[in-house]
Amino acid sequence: MIDRRELLQRAAAMLGGAVSASAAAGVLAGCVATPPVEGDTPDYSWFTPTEAATMTALAARIIPATDTLGAVEVGAVPYIDNMMANYHEPQERQILREGLARIDRESQAAHQRPFAALTEDQQVQLMTGWDEEAYAQSQSDIGKSDPPRHFFRMTKELTTLAFFTSEYGATEFLQYKAVPGEWRADVPYSEIGRAWAT
């Protein structure tokens, strides 16, 4: 029987001698979310500078940097910008855009400052209200075939997706095996110790 190492070598040879999967993927990698470089001013194609600042604050509160990196550090904001510019339907773009405008309106009304300029506590307090509103809406929408999307739920979804499909989120925060080899159907969790990314 062929062992796993030999299979991997054969697969690598078939991929034209690529040493790693990432290298083989290079052609398509143009739009991958990458961590921002310090001091770099990101060039957004969909967000206005104000919206980008608001989204950065939202992402930082949803998945904050702790003893591990947070969503902003792995490039969630350019990711969401790309998603909005190229991947979403016009209707969804409008929901997020109106949501971001509402965030600043309510922030101004409550604290006379834009959302990005609030303290973390103030941000979290406002976000908790929107989170509850989104949750209540999702509960009352149960059973509806195509319920309207709530901007805060969208924001949470996009931030989470950005974080966990990033290389850091998948391989360091969680764990990931490109080629598991074995299927071990029943293993004590203590032996594995962390959720699989996929």
Next chain:
Amino acid sequence: MTDLASKSREERTFDAIVVGSGISGGWAAKELCEKGLKTLVLERGPQVKHGTDYKTFGHNPWDFRFPGGRVPQEEIDRHYPKQSRTGYTINDAWKHWFVKDDEHPYTEVSRFDWMRGYQVGGRSITWGRQSYRHSPMDFEANAREGVGVDWPIRYEDLAPWYDHVESWIGVSGREEGLAHLPDGKFQPPMAFNVVETTLKEKVEARFPERRITIGRTAHLTKPTDEQVKLGRGQCQNRNLCMRGCAFGAYFSSNGSTLIAADHTGNMTLQPDAVVTEIIFDPETSRATGVRVLDAETGDRVEVYAKVIFLCASTLNSAWIMMHSVSDRFPNGFGNDSGQLGRNIMDHHFLVGAQAEVEGFEDRYYSGRRPNGIYIPRFRNLGDDETKKDFLRGYGYQGGASREGWQRLVAELGFGAGMKEKLQDPGAWTIGITGFGEMLPYEDNTISLNHEVRDIHGLPTLTMDVTIRDNELAMRKDMQEAGVEMLEAAGFQNVRGYERPYAPGLGIHEMGAARMGRDPNTSVLNGWCQVHASPNVYVTDGSAMTSASCVNPSLTYMALTARAADHAVTQLKRGEL
């Protein structure tokens, strides 16, 4: 581009022509070449070389232009409005294995989901790989119930060919000793996780007529020497199969049959060759060849052979026959019965049950098993106990797993606490989905549409196919019995579900040129030969007389291998 046009008539003459290179065409190619026939394989789409042409094989989620492989909505709207209907087919990981709807349109009288790929290997690259035998009951049902026409063959006719095909492709599975789901030649089964084991124990104790087994799937778990020599290896449990497998661990034409056919030196594989018509000689009542349109240049050329295998997929084999009109066959090739393009079937699904499972938080798994559990049919097995108010039956496919990082998006909360929770897996959940048999209805049809043309200017298809009362009654039972089993297992928050199903979405199109005993009511005989032109064999899903409720590809392969053996025997006897 093909270079057929520049060749002499002699160079364009073969012993056999195989139209299509998918599951069925690959098998026809292998068997005919191994039996010594010089064989031309015509594939309408481009070449896909095993390994080197699986361009996303090594991608991690973050390696795609957008992580996870999401395709821009605008691109979906323009090219894939129908091919995206499954919810999973149009992803950068594998969308190149599917046609563009704007290049290959079709017309729906009522919704019909026709998921397909035009390339060497066809849908054998993206198939679900579940591999089950039809049972004796399946071959007898039409005659017993007076539905459609009788199959001209019985299980015993096909059993040795199932053996032959399973041994060669490699099917992992467990023997169960069930008359209604015959065992096969299996490689070692994949294992259940702890929740699936619990389900099995509880359900089998409560319902003695029900069985829960592991999916029988065309993956190598213990490759044979023959498979290793062909360059195939053991499954690595990535569960990214639809991208194409450079390990050759699951069965595809590209990684298996076409390689074996090529090794004989008897195969000429011609990509980019769209077959438009079968050429018929009324004096001999034999086909003499086919007309080919070069997909790139538009050049047309004829190629010739003693025997022709149509393996272009159910609806496209029927298209070729309907498009092959002559004085002898004014209504389509071999269509004396009027049955060509009728009796279209699929497996109806998107109905079942799901549950959450408390406990087992200390248990997990490692690897991504490309397979699930299978619950074989347990209705209408011939006794009073299992009899229901509908005909035939259904099986379930499903599985249990622990929730991942997606789970908290819908819940209240965010921030460091949520982030930390997501580092551990969530609760166990389980789901089972029924796949039900659809009866053959004469007025479930496809027909040629000369108004709507494809990218080559050829007529297209119009589909008029619906499910009826029998399927609707079955669906009700599929949901109820699913709920009943998950409840019997003691799981929590058990809920049935049913989503709207339209024919085609099972991607198991069948019928269109059914086999039968009587030329007046069927298109093909018991060897898959066209009644009125015996040197034309049609061995893909179009030959199916009834659908069973099990995944059909294994049966196409067995029918094809059996037909190829017959063709070579008949050729030697001078009877084709």
